Amino acid sequence: MELELADEKVLGNTNILVVGCGGGGGNTVNRMIDVGVKGIQYMVINTDYDMLEKSKAEIKVLVGKNVTNGLGAGGVPDIGRKSAEEDSDTIKEHLKGVDMAFITAGMGGGTGTGSAPVVARIAKEQGCLTVAIVTLPFLFERNMKMKIAKEGIDKLKEHVDILIQIPNENIFKIISDDVSIDEAFLKVDGILQMGIQGISDIINKTGNINIDFADVRTVMKGRGDAIMGIGKCSGKENIEMAIKEAVENPLLGSVGIDGAKALLVNFISGKNMSMTEFKKIMESISSKVSDESIVISGQYTDESLKDELVVTVIATGVNSAEKVEEKNSEEITSDKTPELKQVEKPENEAEGSWMEKPGTQIRSFKDMMWRKEWEDLKGGRGISTSVPSWEGKIGNKNQDLSYPTVLRGQQVRHRKNDDEA
Template structure:
């Protein structure tokens, strides 16, 4: 079965893009053909919503003439409160809600904490994946983004922060702006897809939604990584790639309170390789951490081993 074409049945996953950056991420995920999630776009700007490919678009705020917040988070907070009922109805039935936004501007910074509160009210686990602005965008945007992070932490189950400055160090001088942002978009997509596959795919060692709830319930900052490798050292190399993501800021798996580890490979994967991966992860976390392991045999992977790590409850 093609991993990208699997239907993630059972658990209801909703992805909410908030503001300009969030809407861009949702469009990128839809273009990549991510299955099994429902997509919502939320903005204070109707013109921006017209460019969204999400099935559900929500213009927040009651002012029909509004074209945005002018960089004022308070206006976005008010807009969410004015559209509270419509948002709640759209989030009903979700088991997990992913919030994707860029912090530092008005809508992303102001609306995302409000949406997190509504998603929790709807009974969902809430994972926020947000970006921080480039440092050269100015002190005010950086300070607003930091305030947004502090506002989100107590409201969400897990928070993943992607600093745009890391994109500069990863990209070459001739990299186009669109290409430079692709790793960040991919990380958001992989986070949603990886978690959806872990929940819904029937493996030899199954991970179900209650396991996800246990790990995400640790609260705090999170690390989500997917590593794939082939060759003689594929097991340890896949782990290394999964837990050392240059895009993630201020997170160290050593401090995690909960870890969800999913290992996928073809029937060529050996018991020793499985043991190497488990050992490599458990040696890096506290003895008190809750570690849940899933294992899937997927012949599509061929010579590759894929390791997915979700580490949560990380204090910064």
């Protein structure tokens, strides 16, 4: 396959290259080209010759010809990795002179999962500011594919400056039942499109408060997990809505800008915004991060927007979705679980009767369940305190008290039936 070298510079002093790895990454690149994101160069990498032929990217790289014969990786990441390494010199050649590389892939398959970390490593070696935006499998694709995806992400994290993860499952949070598959994935690709277009505008347009590529590098270099968002509004009364849209994206799930180590915020307004408006918006956004966070802001005027305002927010060093879920779990546990104190059950007392004594501390989950049962039996929830004579009293030595109540009840009933037989 004939290879086409990247132009030396396509964005003035900043050369941005989007690299689509595998089938998912290639599809994203095609949709971005269809939407018409300008001033960006595109490259796709695949082990499948037929898929490359359908790509609209200027640069197409068939990797692993000696490994796959152009027939794909068969969902095996190791084949994707070996294929990319086989043609690493070609990939390196296309990354020469690139200032910023966006790597996109659908994680969980073979070529994308295996090749993306290789591309990221080469990009970093070339001195590129490296950003990866990847999708995670749907839940219906089951655990094995998710396991493969997360292993690929762990390898990718070793080489990228920032990483944005988009769970495909979150698509269902933002679409109606009649939305087509193409439309749904366009919404996912919108994060990549908005991020790249936003960064391109930030770097290359001159305004009242300028942000240059060095500022972008400061916010992104080695920052780990990140989010990017763009909010739009018409009229001053909708500014808060634009801010919310920029910092809270349902596609990113529970990940927010809270706790971010660095923020880059840029405003594009149709009319010259007032200093008071600028201050109000910045205070609203920066209040979500700590005083130690790096906050860089910019603003320029685009008269074609008239009364519209566009807010671009890039937050880096944020908590990943896994960390957020872990933190929430810890908070729930600490809020709900009482402090346990080891105590011994008094001798010669029926199991559970000692629970009604004031100040008695539970010592295990079993004891906690006993207390609940005891309180219920005392009539706290309207449950009768009478016990059927065939079941016996609480503390019956023939009962295995480690069983849940419903199973013990069944056990006693079976025993009664056996006795009657």
